[in-house]
């Protein structure tokens with residue numbers, strides 16, 4: 001910590017101007033980027049709130065309102081995390097409670113921007129910007145999906161358009177993609193190779209989930225996979241490539257299964273408690289299991305896909321080694 005602070009002090013003193021953006025490898029840049037993430041997180045709250053509403057635009061009205069009293073927020077009520085903390089989680093006007101999710105999303109924005117900076121090779125500004133923006137989009141997809149069981153097209157379809165463009169402009173995104181490497185034959189991955197890797201990742205990610213959904217609908221005659229998940233995975237696949245898609249899907253399935261089982265256990269206990277209160281013990285157990293299986297299944301899958309894509313994007317190999325099959 002002391003060496004870290006000393007490094008910051010040296011940077012600040014050595015720099016010609018403290019207002020110039022410091023070089024990417026310096027800790028000061030890391031702090032600058034994390035602060036950017038905090039303010040982006042504030043904007044993500046607006047996206048989470050407004051994307052699913054057809055009649056609301058992210059840019060107008062430009063200023064945020066209190067959802068209860070409709071009062072426009074002043075700049076001092078718009079400071080990430082701090083405003084919420086100082087106002088004790090209440091609107092300054094009508095005293096309506098402000099959900100803890102607002103500061104949580106802001107802190108998540110800060111965390112993913114900081115993590116993107118940590119994993120990016122110094123100087124690779126394009127990779128830093130793309131991975132930060134993609135992670136921000138994944139945060140929006142996660143919270144909207146938890147709220148409404150749908151993934152906003154602004155994120156999924158937007159990502160499907162953005163992935164090929166980003167891959168062309170920043171080929172380094174796919175520097176370790178198997179398709180791109182095979183095309184490059186020892187030379188650094190160029191725009192064409194990166195674009196092919198991107199399209200292959202989109203086809204594999206979207207195609208795999210579409211196939212799973214199609215088979216599920218034939219077997220169970222219900223929609224097992226939402227089309228939003230297909231679009232999200234296609235978009236994500238465009239950024240993480242074919243190998244990334246495989247890893248992200250495994251992470252998503254493993255984590256979703258754990259939470260799915262926990263969710264069923266929770267419903268089982270709810271039903272059993274209710275049955276015991278009504279004194280119907282005998283046929284109770286099987287009944288409870290059946291109810292738990294029906295209700296426990298209704299979990300959105302998007303947040304787990306987002307988690308998988310995010311982990312792969314940040315290149316968290318330590319997380320991947322914890323999984324089976326040694327990816």
Ligand SMILES: [Zn+2]
Pocket residue numbers: 066067068069070071091092093094095096
């Ligand atoms: Zn209010």
